[in-house]
Amino acid sequence: QLQLQESGPxxxxxxxxxxxxxxxxxxxxxxxxxxxxxxxxxPGKGLEWIGSIxxxxxxxxxxxxxNRVTISxxxxxxxxxxxxxxxxxxxxxxxxxxxHDRWGTVGFDSWGQGTLVTVSS
Amino acid sequence: xxxxxxxxxxxxxxxxDRVTITCRASQSISSYLNWYQQKSGKAPKLLIYAASSLxxxxxxxxxxxxSGTDYTLTISSxxxxxxxxxxxxxxxxxxxxxxxxxxxxIK
Numbered sequence: 001q002l003q004l005q006e007s008g009p010x011x012x013x014x015x016x017x018x019x020x021x022x023x024x025x026x027x028x029x030x031x032x033x034x035x036x037x038x039x040x041x042x043p044g045k046g047l048e049w050i051g052s053i054x055x056x057x058x059x060x061x062x063x064x065x066x067n068r069v070t071i072s073x074x075x076x077x078x079x080x081x082x083x084x085x086x087x088x089x090x091x092x093x094x095x096x097x098x099x100h101d102r103w104g105t106v107g108f109d110s111w112g113q114g115t116l117v118t119v120s121s
Numbered sequence: 122x123x124x125x126x127x128x129x130x131x132x133x134x135x136x137x138d139r140v141t142i143t144c145r146a147s148q149s150i151s152s153y154l155n156w157y158q159q160k161s162g163k164a165p166k167l168l169i170y171a172a173s174s175l176x177x178x179x180x181x182x183x184x185x186x187x188s189g190t191d192y193t194l195t196i197s198s199x200x201x202x203x204x205x206x207x208x209x210x211x212x213x214x215x216x217x218x219x220x221x222x223x224x225x226x227i228k
Contacts, residue, residue, distance in 0.1 A: 037217075047157075047165065047208055049217040060215040063122070096164055104212035105171050107155030111164035 002027040004097050004112035012091075012119050018084040022097030022112060029078045030055040035100050036080045037108065038071065040093040048093075052100065053080055087119045123147050123211055127220035133228040134199055142194045142223045144209035149189045153213035156185055156194045159222075160205045168207075169194060199225075 008020035022036070029036060037052035051061040053071045061069055070083040084091060094116050098108040124147040134140050144154065152172035157165035167176045169185035172192055182197040196203055204227055209220040 046222045047210070047219040049210075049219070052215070052217075062216045064216075098164075100212065100217075104153050104214075107167050107170045107210060107212055108157070108165070109167050109170070109176065111166075114164050 002099070002110050004099065004110060006095060006097050006112045006115040008115065008117070010116060010118060012087055012117060013121050014088055014119055015086055018082070018087050018091060018095075018117055018119075020082045020095055020097075020115065020117070022080050022082075024078045024080075024099075029073065029080065030075050033101055035060075035102055036073065037098050037100055038082045039096045039098055039108070040091075041096070041114075042090075042093045050082065050084075050095075054102065089119050091117070092119045093117060122216055123150060123213060123218055125209055125211055125218050125220040127207075127209055127223050129223060130221065131224045131226070133226055135228045136199050136201055138199045140196045140199055140225065142207055142209075142225075144187075144192045144194070144220050146190045146192075146211055146213075150211045150213035152188055153211055154185070154187065154192045155210045155212060156183075157208045157210065158203075158205045159208065165208060 003025045005023045012018045035052040038050040051071045053059045053073050068085050073080040094114040096114045098111040100108045126145045154172045156169040159165040168179050173185045184195050207223045
């Protein structure tokens with residue numbers, strides 16, 4: 001059974017860089033059928049797609065965050081990562097990693113439990 | 122970007138009721154429309170993909186329909202475990218976007 005698990009600091013100072021890793025178990029991140037994505041949810045608010053990466057390195061970002069975000073993949077560790085720089089309080093959110101098919105026909109079918117990141121000094 | 126608008130934003134209903142939530146896209150998304158259920162403190166759960174396909178393990182009281190820009194999620198007979206927030210999401214093209222959510226609570 002596929003499992004995704006987010007990890008990283010729960011507290012980040014303003015203007016610093018938020019860094020999270022998603023570890024995939026029970027399946028290979030190098031599958032040809034799926035992209036691996038990040039989604040966030042500010043407290044009490046809705047869901048925002050941040051970006052997605054394919055195992056070969058093809059990446060799509062949300063234009064609203066594109067100048068601050070970097071997503072990378074490490075196939076040897078079966079992990080993918082998120083970096084968001086110059087964070088502010090508006091970046092405080094629960095960050096989820098999730099899988100979606102490469103053709104857009106299935107949606108996000110497997111999710112991590114989410115990790116709360118608070119931006120505060 | 123394609124904007125997704127859900128209605129209503131909140132809904133009160135009783136166990137056994139039939140409930141419908143709608144989602145409208147700002148342009149045609151050709152049935153690349155997915156529905157999720159989210160309970161408090163949990164990750165979203167995929168219910169319906171490609172507008173009308175039921176995800177494995179999801180009860181058959183959930184159904185989806187629609188085409189073009191307009192889509193609906195229907196719960197045929199509400200169960201106590203169905204009270205949650207529901208989101209639509211398009212996967213027609215990047216950037217993917219979600220609706221603002223519909224909170225379903227007990228009347």
